[in-house]
Amino acid sequence: MASTSLTLLQRRLMSHHATIGIVGLGYVGLPLAVGFARAGFSVIGIDVDAKRVAAVNRGDSYILDIAGADLRPLVRAGSLRATAEERALDRCDVVIICVPTPLRKTREPDISFIVDAADRIARHLHRGELIILESTTYPGTTEELILPRLDGRRFKVGRDFFLAFSPERVDPGNRQFTTTNIPKVVGGQTPRCSALAKRLYEQIVPRVVTVSSTRAAEMVKLLENTFRSVNIGLVNEMALMCHRLNLNVWEIIDAAKTKPFGFMPFYPGPGLGGHCLPIDPIYLSWKARMHGFEARFIELAAQVNEYMPHYVVERLGAALNEAGQALKGSRVLLVGMAYKKNVNDIRESPALEIARLLGERGARVAYHDPHVPGLRLDAVSLRSQPLTPALLKRQQAVVIVTDHDRVNYARLLQHARLVLDTRNRLHGVRGRAKVVTL
Ligand SMILES: NC(=O)c1ccc[n+]([C@@H]2O[C@H](COP(=O)([O-])OP(=O)(O)OC[C@H]3O[C@@H](n4cnc5c(N)ncnc54)[C@H](O)[C@@H]3O)[C@@H](O)[C@H]2O)c1
Numbered sequence: 001m002a003s004t005s006l007t008l009l010q011r012r013l014m015s016h017h018a019t020i021g022i023v024g025l026g027y028v029g030l031p032l033a034v035g036f037a038r039a040g041f042s043v044i045g046i047d048v049d050a051k052r053v054a055a056v057n058r059g060d061s062y063i064l065d066i067a068g069a070d071l072r073p074l075v076r077a078g079s080l081r082a083t084a085e086e087r088a089l090d091r092c093d094v095v096i097i098c099v100p101t102p103l104r105k106t107r108e109p110d111i112s113f114i115v116d117a118a119d120r121i122a123r124h125l126h127r128g129e130l131i132i133l134e135s136t137t138y139p140g141t142t143e144e145l146i147l148p149r150l151d152g153r154r155f156k157v158g159r160d161f162f163l164a165f166s167p168e169r170v171d172p173g174n175r176q177f178t179t180t181n182i183p184k185v186v187g188g189q190t191p192r193c194s195a196l197a198k199r200l201y202e203q204i205v206p207r208v209v210t211v212s213s214t215r216a217a218e219m220v221k222l223l224e225n226t227f228r229s230v231n232i233g234l235v236n237e238m239a240l241m242c243h244r245l246n247l248n249v250w251e252i253i254d255a256a257k258t259k260p261f262g263f264m265p266f267y268p269g270p271g272l273g274g275h276c277l278p279i280d281p282i283y284l285s286w287k288a289r290m291h292g293f294e295a296r297f298i299e300l301a302a303q304v305n306e307y308m309p310h311y312v313v314e315r316l317g318a319a320l321n322e323a324g325q326a327l328k329g330s331r332v333l334l335v336g337m338a339y340k341k342n343v344n345d346i347r348e349s350p351a352l353e354i355a356r357l358l359g360e361r362g363a364r365v366a367y368h369d370p371h372v373p374g375l376r377l378d379a380v381s382l383r384s385q386p387l388t389p390a391l392l393k394r395q396q397a398v399v400i401v402t403d404h405d406r407v408n409y410a411r412l413l414q415h416a417r418l419v420l421d422t423r424n425r426l427h428g429v430r431g432r433a434k435v436v437t438l
Contacts, residue, residue, distance in 0.1 A: 005128035021092030029098035031179040037080035045082040089124035100203040120316040130162040138287035140212035143174035158190030162199035165214040167221030173343040183207035187217030225280040231266040233301025239268035270422040271308035271350030273339025309353040328362030336402025337369040344371040370406040
């Protein structure tokens with residue numbers, strides 16, 4: 001029985017006749033759905049957000065990395081469609097879960113989206129189906145949360161259905177590395193599960209690396225993101241230290257990175273943002289604590305990184321003070337609200353925290369971001385202001401929080417009085433404004 005299910009699915013995967021269900025059509029799920037549809041698979045996107053479902057079915061993309069022009073032909077050809085109906089799961093040979101994994105207010109993992117998706121999948125589980133979790137989560141999630149919901153008297157894992165974890169590694173806004181050219185890592189619940197998951201991804205990516213278990217695959221992603229968050233924490237601390245020692249941290253990094261081995265440059269900034277770096281390592285430290293292990297590097301890096309928005313406000317206060325002014329009552333323009341350059345994602349963005357802190361200190365905050373036309377800060381709605389000479393002249397200070405390419409930095413330098421450049425974007429650019437770096 002097991003080998004029949006396996007062989008049948010393998011054949012359907014290799015002939016691209018399998019129907020792929022993607023649960024969660026966000027930054028991760030939509031590009032993945034497009035990747036499979038482009039490879040000739042029939043793809044059904046399942047999302048609880050009716051607006052997203054309608055947008056996909058119109059061929060309108062709401063994700064920066066996917067152009068409407070790429071989506072429309074796939075929708076028109078019937079290779080990709082979206083629905084909010086969980087019954088669609090009945091028709092899927094493969095289901096890939098790409099739902100959010102945020103933190104609760106208590107800073108504990110909120111795995112409710114995974115649980116909800118797994119419950120829906122369980123209600124429609126059928127023989128020969130392959131289920132893969134791609135959401136970033138703590139080691140053990142697939143085995144402890146998903147497996148018990150699917151494996152039982154009717155269906156046995158590795159025999160009647162197959163279960164694996166494969167971390168998503170997409171980097172929104174990165175044009176060089178995309179969903180279909182970044183190698184995939186897979187770990188199955190059984191060797192058969194691994195083999196099937198590998199076969200699936202081989203149809204759309206050039207390299208698939210298999211690890212020994214779902215737990216190992218979950219841990220791979222957390223190592224990758226913890227590596228970044230710890231190194232950013234280290235370099236942020238270097239920035240604080242260099243300022244105290246009257247050294248320019250950017251000069252130090254530029255020189256250090258000329259070493260051709262054993263060094264990899266990371267850069268300081270206003271703090272971490274996005275759905276991954278501020279959150280994923282906390283998933284890992286939470287799980288480690290359950291096992292009586294204190295993940296010290298993770299906690300320390302989080303402390304340093306979370307301090308950075310406060311540090312930006314402190315440095316701005318000091319710079320204004322030097323000019324004989326106070327934060328209270330000053331007009332401050334934040335440039336770049338997204339958490340990183342050239343994207344429109346403001347989730348966990350340090351710019352929001354900086355705006356909040358400035359507001360608490362009595363500053364009058366406005367913002368300019370070509371990718372974020374409007375946002376809500378607590379109960380207040382803000383709109384991106386056009387970067388006009390008049391706007392710049394009205395400000396006591398401008399803070400470059402995110403260094404998008406589509407910002408007129410020459411104009412900014414020409415008309416601003418004081419600029420705090422948290423990204424060293426203005427390095428080597430001349431203008432009239434006084435520029436302070438981290
Ligand atoms: N954004 C990134 O750069 C990135 C990179 C790598 C990994 N990840 C991980 O991938 C996962 C998804 O992240 P994202 O950024 O794509 O999230 P997202 O918020 O952009 O998209 C998630 C989608 O899932 C939908 N959803 C929620 N619950 C659902 C359910 N029960 N059934 C169906 N749909 C449901 C939401 O409506 C939303 O459209 C997270 O675990 C994240 O950590 C994200």
